[in-house]
Amino acid sequence: MFIVHRIEEEMWEEVVKERPNRFMVITQSGLSCHLHDPGRLKELIYPGNKILVRKLPGKKTTCSVVAGWDGTWVIVDSRLHPILARKFLPGNVKSEVKVGGSRLDFQFDDTWVEVKGCSLVKNGVALFPDAPTKRGQRHLKELTEIAKQGHRALLMILVMRAAKCFLPNEATDMKFSSAFWEAMKEGVKVEIKDFKLEGRDIIYISDLELCEKV
Numbered sequence: 001m002f003i004v005h006r007i008e009e010e011m012w013e014e015v016v017k018e019r020p021n022r023f024m025v026i027t028q029s030g031l032s033c034h035l036h037d038p039g040r041l042k043e044l045i046y047p048g049n050k051i052l053v054r055k056l057p058g059k060k061t062t063c064s065v066v067a068g069w070d071g072t073w074v075i076v077d078s079r080l081h082p083i084l085a086r087k088f089l090p091g092n093v094k095s096e097v098k099v100g101g102s103r104l105d106f107q108f109d110d111t112w113v114e115v116k117g118c119s120l121v122k123n124g125v126a127l128f129p130d131a132p133t134k135r136g137q138r139h140l141k142e143l144t145e146i147a148k149q150g151h152r153a154l155l156m157i158l159v160m161r162a163a164k165c166f167l168p169n170e171a172t173d174m175k176f177s178s179a180f181w182e183a184m185k186e187g188v189k190v191e192i193k194d195f196k197l198e199g200r201d202i203i204y205i206s207d208l209e210l211c212e213k214v
Contacts, residue, residue: 001203001204001205001206002203002204003201003202003203003204004084004087004195004202004203004204005080005083005084005087005201005202006200006201006202007054007066007200007201007202008200009054009055009056010054010055011052011053011054011055011066011200012052012053013050013051013052013053014027014028014029014031014033014050014051014052014053014063015027015028015029015048015049015050015051016028016045016046016047016048016049016050016051017047018047019035019045019046022035022038023035023036023038024060024061025045025051025065027051027053031053031062031063032060032061032062032063033051033053033061033062033063033064033065034056034058034060034061034063034064034065035064035065035076036064036065036076036077036078036079037076037077037078037117037119038131039076039119039129039130039131040130040131041068041076041119041130042130043068043070043120044068044069044070044074044076044119045065045068045076049068049069050068050069051065051066051067051068051069052065052066052067052068052069052073052197053065053066054066064077065077066197067197068119070161072161072162072196072197073196073197074119074160074161074197075117075119075160075161075195075197075202076119076160078117080202081115081116081117081158082095082105082106082115084158084193084195084202084204085105085106085113085115085156085158086106087204088156088191088193089106089108089113090108090109092108092109093106093107093108093113094106094107094108097112099112099142099146100142100145101138101142102138102139102142104139104142104143109152110151110152111151111152111153111154112142112143112146112151112152112153112154113153113154113155113156114139114140114142114143114154114155114156115156115157115158116128116129116136116155116156116157116158117157117158117160118157118158118159118160118166119160119161120169121159121161121162121163124163124164124165125163125164125165125166125167125211126157126159126163126165126166126167126192126194126208127166127167127168127169127172128157128166128168128169128176129169129172129173129176130169130172131172131173132172132173132175132176133173133176136173136176137173137175137176137179140155140176140179140180140182140183140188141179141183143155143183143188144179144182144183144186144188146188147183147186147187147188148186148187152189153183153187153188153189154188154189154190154191155180155183155188155189155190155191156190156191156192156193157190157191157192157193158193158195159192159193159194159195159208160195160196160197161194161195161196162194162196162205163194163208164208164211165208165209165210165211165212166192166208166209166210166211167210167211168180168181190210191207192207192208192209192210193206193207193208194206194207194208
């Protein structure tokens with residue numbers, strides 16, 4: 001367990017009034033905050049719930065949502081994902097590498113890496129995605145093809161709250177789940193890293209294993 005990143009901007013608590021679209025949250029105090037996560041986040045971003053925001057204004061917003069409250073602070077700002085992932089990758093890693101019809105997050109040497117952030121945990125089981133994701137399916141297929149060609153492919157899943165283990169969310173996106181298991185079968189490596197937010201510090205807890213399928 002160690003600190004991997006410290007958020008430097010001023011942060012404070014707000015309460016959600018509404019979420020008029022996927023990328024904006026209006027607070028009860030009247031602030032318009034950017035939400036950099038396209039997921040549903042139904043268990044975190046809803047009227048009356050607490051959120052943690054930072055002073056990071058945009059063209060139409062005065063702040064950005066960092067985390068939502070669910071008995072603990074759960075990070076929902078996906079701009080932090082590549083920052084965290086880089087802590088576990090070599091220094092010569094390249095960002096946003098084009099592969100086929102997609103862009104994967106990183107590449108170093110003969111290894112291609114895609115990073116996914118996971119905020120949904122039920123009964124200790126981390127689940128991704130929380131909404132159907134054609135983009136996620138496409139990335140898995142690209143990684144699978146890379147592995148079939150004899151290169152190294154890595155899916156890095158960043159779980160943003162304490163969990164016991166991970167599974168693809170079959171109930172939400174059967175196609176993603178099928179692509180996940182197919183990718184592993186074809187040699188795509190999966191690393192699942194668990195984090196928590198304490199104050200300004202994002203702390204790496206440990207790597208997680210896959211749950212046993214019931």
